[in-house]
Amino acid sequence: MDKLNLPVLLGTNRKERRSIHAAKWLVGEMQKRADIETRLFDVSEFSLPHDDYGQAIKDHFPEWRDAIIQADGLVIVSPEYNHGYPGALKAVLDLLLKEYIHKAVAFVGVSAGPWGGSRVIEAMVPMVRELGLTVTFTDLNFPSIQKKFDEQGKLQDPAYEQRAKDFLDELVWMSRTLKWGRENIPSKFHQSQG
Numbered sequence: 001m002d003k004l005n006l007p008v009l010l011g012t013n014r015k016e017r018r019s020i021h022a023a024k025w026l027v028g029e030m031q032k033r034a035d036i037e038t039r040l041f042d043v044s045e046f047s048l049p050h051d052d053y054g055q056a057i058k059d060h061f062p063e064w065r066d067a068i069i070q071a072d073g074l075v076i077v078s079p080e081y082n083h084g085y086p087g088a089l090k091a092v093l094d095l096l097l098k099e100y101i102h103k104a105v106a107f108v109g110v111s112a113g114p115w116g117g118s119r120v121i122e123a124m125v126p127m128v129r130e131l132g133l134t135v136t137f138t139d140l141n142f143p144s145i146q147k148k149f150d151e152q153g154k155l156q157d158p159a160y161e162q163r164a165k166d167f168l169d170e171l172v173w174m175s176r177t178l179k180w181g182r183e184n185i186p187s188k189f190h191q192s193q194g
C-alpha cells in the first residue's frame with residue numbers, strides 16, 4: 001500500500017521546551033515505518049508577522065501550505081499551558097483552512113504535571129473540528145515530561161514504543177480511510193487547493 005504523508009507539528013516556541021524531545025522521538029518512530037512518510041514542522045521556525053494573521057498570509061509559508069495540501073493527516077505535539085494550547089500553535093494552524101478538510105489529526109500531549117496534556121488535548125478538539133480535521137481517539141500522553149527524557153532527549157521509558165505503535169496504527173487507519181473517501185466520494189469541500 002502507498003505510504004501516507006503525515007507531518008508532525010511541534011506547537012511551542014518556548015526556549016527551554018521539553019516537548020521537542022517527544023516530537024523528535026515520535027518522528028524517529030514514524031520514520032521506522034514502511035507505511036508513513038513524515039517531517040517535523042516547528043512553530044518556532046515560522047516568522048509570523050506582528051500585524052497580520054490567518055489565511056491572508058498563507059502564501060508567506062509555502063512549505064507549510066504545500067505540506068498540508070499533500071498531507072493525509074497531521075500529528076500535533078502540544079505542551080499544556082494553563083490547560084490550553086500555545087498561541088503560536090494556533091497562529092500557525094490558522095494560516096490554512098480548506099487544506100485540512102477531511103484529513104486525520106492525532107494529538108500528543110506534554111505536561112510537567114501528572115495528566116500528560118490531557119486537558120490541552122480536550123481544548124484542541126473543538127478547535128480542530130472547525131478546521132475540518134477528524135480527530136483520532138488514541139492520544140499519546142507524556143506526563144512528568146522532565147522524567148521521560150534525559151537532557152539529550154533519550155527516552156527513559158520503553159513502554160512508549162508500544163504506545164506509539166498503537167497511536168500511529170490508529171492514525172494510519174483513519175488517514176487511509178479518509179484518503180479513500182477524499183478520492184472516491186465527492187464533496188463540495190474537495191475543491192481545488194490552489
Ligand SMILES: Cc1cc2nc3c(=O)[nH]c(=O)nc-3n(C[C@H](O)[C@H](O)[C@H](O)COP(=O)(O)O)c2cc1C
Pocket residue numbers: 012014016017018019020079080081082083084110111112113114115145146
Ligand atoms: C505558560 C505555561 C503554562 C503552563 N501550564 C501548565 C499546566 O497547565 N499544566 C501542566 O501540567 N504544566 C504546565 N506548564 C508546564 C509545562 O507542562 C512544562 O513546561 C512541560 O515541560 C511542557 O512544556 P514545554 O514543552 O514548554 O517544556 C506550563 C508551562 C508554561 C510555560
